[in-house]
Amino acid sequence: MVKAKIIFHIDMNCFYASVEQALDPTLKGKAVAIAGNPKERRGILVTCSYEARAKGVYTTMPVWEAKRKCPELLLLPPNFEKYRAASKAMFTILKSYTNLVEPVSIDEGYLDVTSIVNGADAIQLAENIQKRLLEELDLPCSIGIAPNKFLAKTASDMKKPMGITVLRKRQVPEMLWHLPTQEMHGIGESTAKKLAEHNMKTIGDIAKRNEKELEQLMGKVGIRIWQKSYGIDEREVDPESVYDxxxxxxxxxxxxxxxxxxxxxxxxxxxxxxxxxxxxxxxxxxxxxxxxxxxxxxxxxxxxxxxxxxxxxxxxxxxxxxxxxxxxxxxxxxxxxxxxxxxxxxxxEEAEQLSIFNYEKHAKEEPVLKLVEQIKRKYGETSIQKGMKVKRxxxxxxxxxxxxxxxxxx
Known part of the structure; x- marks a missing residue:
């Protein structure tokens, strides 16, 4: 019997604001927001603390509106070197548990812990990771636990801050089907609008349709959306995929x-x-x-x-x-x-497609290519190679x- 996978999704809570509060304890408990320079019209909040959110402030809100809702809001410019260092420290801790860590962005990542823990102990491991991140870095996080990446990501959003949520495939109809389609990760505003035009307004509406119907409507994306509505996601946790x-x-x-x-x-x-x-x-x-x-x-x-x-x-x-x-x-x-x-x-690695505009160029190269082939036949395949650019x-x-x-x- 194949062992069910155990996937964690680690999502750092209000990451930029939390880093600022960790580095300056006087900011703790206060409404803090990270924003660009309002004088340059870049007055949009990048993130804000939960104290600010409690006052009706949210990410992407214009600075002027945030200050109106929360006059005591402390605005800080972004300091990417701080966040970069905190992210590196966070991923170092995650990699101490397993090498199957897939960074998704600066403040979130997946872990495949199938080989190091059984289902009964998964929550205890998540608690240990959450505790270490808080004690060693003073940074809070939420963790989703599930048999695949989609459900783990969905679970980590269910309880914030400092939540740990288990989401099983059999719970999908009860937990997800009543939600609007845009609550599904991977569905944006335009996709939700297109689905609504075909009377699919909830995740359950998608699940009730035929897979082929979704494919005809949206191609491969439609297939993935239909599969997710049943909690199906075959993607592996791939430490290298984020570099693509x-x-x-x-x-x-x-x-x-x-x-x-x-x-x-x-x-x-x-x-x-x-x-x-x-x-x-x-x-x-x-x-x-x-x-x-x-x-x-x-x-x-x-x-x-x-x-x-x-x-x-x-x-x-x-x-x-x-x-x-x-x-x-x-x-x-x-x-x-x-x-x-x-x-x-x-x-x-990609050969340029021949067209009416470049066939002459290839024709001029033909004698050179023939000469190269002659040299290879006489002295071996590695005797002459294309120039290689050193990767920077x-x-x-x-x-x-x-x-x-x-x-x-x-």
Whole structure:
């Protein structure tokens, strides 16, 4: 009989605010929030303490509104070096239990503890981990315990702060089916809206449908959503998976609303340079380019275009991004602009597709390729090889976000 898996999801509570309180005990028990510089219009809360949440303050709330709800709110600028050090210490503790630790972001991760504990002792192990994180780092966390990653993640959200929750597959109908679809991890606002258009407003509504029906509606995503509605998730805890870059992007919030096309183009130039630099530092290119607008009234708009061959050069990203801006900007004032390249691949491992535009180049290379083959046949396969670029260690500029950047420490 195959032993059921025991997966933990560790979710640090109000991580940035908790780190600040751990380093400065005078902040404990007080309403604390981490935010950017309000003078630069980056006045959005990144996170806030539970004391602040008790006053109606929440993450992503504008600073002015948070201060109105909670006049005593203490605003702190983010200090990423502090958070990075705390994250490294947190994952060091987790890895002392098992090497099957999968970091998901700076403040959460999965552990597969199947081989080191049985079901009866799982709660005791979770209590031990929670206690160590609190005693050694002064950082609170919630832990979800389940037979797979989806249920463990769902469970860790059920009791905060300092909760430990067990969620079994047989409990899914009772615990999850009554919830709105957007409560399911992996379902965002647009997906929830699409499901609602087909009379699926709760997780139970999804479960009552046929798997094929969901596949026809949403492709592979639909299959995964249907499986999750029954608590099915076959993904392994993979310590390496978080390093797989799926997209590279950059965004900027303007100090003032952008109302001129020239202003948007100026920002596109800067963002394209950053994205190109990050792609090239990782030897990546991508076949889909996306732009994001956030209007002055907080409406988010994304538009994308796909290509046969990958993009990585600044001038190519800039040119195509500007085309998307011209086509889709309706002259509403813009406060944030973003550029991202997705469906990325390693340019050293992917052969460029032949097209009417590059066949001449390949034709010119043909005599060289034949000569290489002759040398290999005569002196062996390893006698001549393509030049190899030495892999550079990632730095902050070569990462897609701070949440991923901390992984260089591991």
């Amino acid at each position: 870059t799926k997209s590279v992007g950059s965004s900027m919030t303007s100090p003032k609303d952008l109302v001129e096309l020239r202003e948007l183009f100026d920002m596109i130039q800067v963002l394209s340079g950053k994205v190109s630099s990050r792609l090239r530092s990782k030897n990546l290119a991508g076949t889909t380019l996306q732009i994001q607008f956030r209007t002055a009234d907080w409406k988010n708009i994304t538009r994308s275009i796909s290509f046969k061959n990958g993009l990585s050069a600044k001038e190519d990203i800039e040119r195509e991004a500007m085309k998307l801006v011209r086509k889709h900007w309706n002259e509403e004032p813009i406060r944030l602009l973003g550029v991202a390249v997705s469906h990325v691949f390693n340019v050293k 260690k990632s730095n902050f500029e070569s990462t897609t976000s701070f949440s991923k950047d901390f992984l260089d420490d591991h």
